[in-house]
Amino acid sequence: MHELAAVLHPLPEPGSVTPDDCFDDAREQTEDLRKQYADNLDAAALDTDSEPLILALEQARAQKEAADRRIRLILAYAREFYPPRRYSLRELGAASGYTTSGVNAAYGAQEIKQVQSQIHRAPRRPTRGEEPS
Incomplete structure (x- = not known):
């Protein structure tokens, strides 16, 4: 897995630092x-009786999904909590x-509620599907 670690x-290239x-x-x-990285991947593969390459792909997918969740939360914050x-x-x-039309579709009530609970502040406008209080 040392080659995968190198990939x-x-x-760094000369001049890049x-x-x-x-x-x-x-x-x-x-x-x-x-x-x-190689040592950790090898250890995880031994512990789980999995192939290291498959584990690396699963880790990369999990990181991608986490990044997508962060993007949706940031968009919810920007659109619902930030100044209009x-x-x-x-x-x-x-x-x-995202496309401009995809920005509003990228997040929903769940993301809005999560942001609200993390910053302890209500959104600027009622959450989608809810009546104003």
Whole structure:
């Protein structure tokens, strides 16, 4: 799994580290990260009697799903809790990877309630499907 670690954690290229005198440290940190990743993946595969490559794909999928959830929460916050008209649908869509019409469809009452419980503040307008209080 050391090759997979190399694929997922590429070494920095010369000129890509600022300041230049940190280049060797950056390469060393990446090598350490590769070893740690490979060791952890091998250990997880042994513990679960799974194939390391399949575990790596499952981990990547879980990270992607978590990122999608974060995007939906940020959109819910931006549209329902942030000052009105702060960001256009076009801006939010471009930043999130959604179309402008997809921004409003990307989140729902569940995300709004989660944001509300985390920031301890009601949305600017009634939650979809609810009557104003």
